[in-house]
Amino acid sequence: MVHHNDALESRLYRSYWDDGLLDIFAGAGIVGIGLCWMADLIAMGPVVPVVLAPFWGPLRRSLVEPRAGLVEFSDARSDRNRRLGRWSVWLGLAMLALFTALYFRAGPDPGTFLPLVIAGVPAFLLALLAAMAGLGLGLPRFLGYGAVLCVCGAGVAVAGAEPEVAMVTGGVLIALAGALLLSRFLRMDVESGEES
């Protein structure tokens, strides 16, 4: 019986992510993938989330849970997140396929516009993921992160820089925003625990 008060549940769910740890992980992940690309180790990109994942639980348990407590949301919420995750992947793949098709359709002389846009594609794809996460988690700041990544992608396209520059720049900005949120969370919330 969770449907009777969706507004309250949504508010609680949003506040669950207010500590900024998710933002730091998202930013660090994007920076990591960008750095792998810069070092010509693009194949190592998918390893970055795998390397980061084990830190999530311990950091959340040691920094966030003593202050914010622990809550389990409804199965309906988990199902919704899974559905949104699947949609994000499909949408990302569709966008990637569209850009690839455009690139190859342009033939040997794609002009100047298309290659420029292609340079921004990784950042645009990440912007899409950030926007989907923002919609799914109900966090408007992730829509902002999407906009930041779009700007970085467009900046790289205009400047004729490499795509990974947009990823590293955008990732650093997102991680910094997360660090600000986390420092505010740690300052505002005196560790409470059950015993104190």
Place this chain on the structure above:
Amino acid sequence: MPSPGQAPALPDVDAFLHELARLRLLVLLSVVKRADFVYLLRQSGFSRGNLSVQMTKLAEAGLVDIDKSFVDNRPRTAYALTKAGRSALRAYKVSMTALLDALPD
């Protein structure tokens, strides 16, 4: 006063649930699967003492399940609404809605 055998004109409201602190905690628990003491403390804004007393009363009334454990050598008490708790909350909502609907505009 209704005569014997006659139903009261006003709906019967559960006075135990009508206590604001308990009601707020039950509403919080009704929208999540389960939550621990610290989470309820933070979201309700109650003092530790008040929260502890109210949760004990809710558990004694069978409206809330308590699960005590240790995580990283720290005690953790998690609470979840029972089926009886959900039914009681639903009945409370119906009776309160009926009562408030009887108010003239």
